[in-house]
Amino acid sequence: MANYYSTTTTLDVNMVGVTFDAATIALGSNMIVESQNEINKWVSKRYDIGAYVTTTAYATNPPLLISWCDRLAEGYMWLRISRGSKESITRGKELIKDVKDCLKGLADNTVDLIDAGGQVISELDNPQQVLSNSEDYHSTFDEDSPLNWSIDSNKLNDIKTGRD
8 A cells, every 4th residue: 555644754754863774664654554544444434535535645635644644653663663662662652642532533523634725524425423322321220229239149049050
């Protein structure tokens, strides 16, 4: 898969102190692809990725996708090249968490994507969203106060009988 949202040059600029040799560039490219896949997984629930992702010039893609991919790929890189360094691991985890929180905001409809021109991108006609949940649902078994609940006096016998 090509790198549509980021480049290894961007990673090289952002990762001060890291020498980008052939192996690091190859790893960076793989981490960009992994980041794109993660981002597309979240974004595709609300948006038609194919309609907005340009394969010829990544800079024309939605700016948030570019920013998220840069940070996510950098986070993955810090984890991969850390060699046990707590600072690198922490930095990587923080970058990854930041992006995943943003992606969760996108999934929860608290964040929208805008195109390179600053216009809000229209959503899919049939987004795959949960339109209801069980937030206010009360199950049958909690109809009274938990303080009134008691353990069945035959519980151990019932369990033993079920095993026989």
